[in-house]
Amino acid sequence: MNNTNENELAGGTRAQNLSLPSELSAEKIQDFQAAFSIMDTQSKGYVATDDIIRVSKSADMKLTKNEAQLLLGSADDDHSNGIDMREFISMMTTPINQQDLEEELRGTFSVFDKDGNGTINANELKRFVRLWDNELTEDEADDMIEEADPDKTGSITYDAFIEFLLHS
Incomplete structure (x- = not known):
């Protein structure tokens, strides 16, 4: 230096x-x-x-x-x-602890899985996405939801949620 x-x-x-x-x-x-x-x-x-x-x-x-x-x-x-x-x-x-990461992601998912059925609906995910990035436009948020729910089921499983967070 x-x-x-x-x-x-x-x-x-x-x-x-x-x-x-x-x-x-x-x-x-x-x-x-x-x-x-x-x-x-x-x-x-x-x-x-x-x-x-x-x-x-x-x-x-x-x-x-x-x-x-x-x-x-x-x-x-x-x-x-x-x-x-x-x-x-x-x-x-600090070494990455996979178990801590898993717990953190599960906790985040459970915040949106209000009824505890193992899925969150696209509107709840959209609210999460908008909170996460408040500069996101409505169209960008819609694109992200489409990516997380490609089959357009209206709900996202935990696995799809993790895939969305880590690979979108």
Whole structure:
């Protein structure tokens, strides 16, 4: 890093003030800072969904908005709709626990499965989609519902819901 003390990150943030795992070396922290800076091209101090998508495209990876939101949402401890450097490093150093992810997704699904029958109707999913992305147009929301319910049954199973969240 240019003219930056190894214990200081861009913007003057000192590494020890980030409550980082003590086993991280100064070099590893600098690597994380460099990766964060690649995504935070406007030096906002946080990375949002669009930043993640842009970086994934430049790496020839296809990452959907839903996948980027899920990725960021799991690390966004302060619910700011973006992750700061501390949250980014925490995300990068925390192993993914499949059981926790499954429980979180089941919990989300059950919020919309009011009668507990294992399905949610398309209108409930549409409400979820609109809450998740309040900038979504009505047509975009309809397209997403169509994708989640391709057979036009009017309801979505848990498996279809998971497929929709992870692959749309």
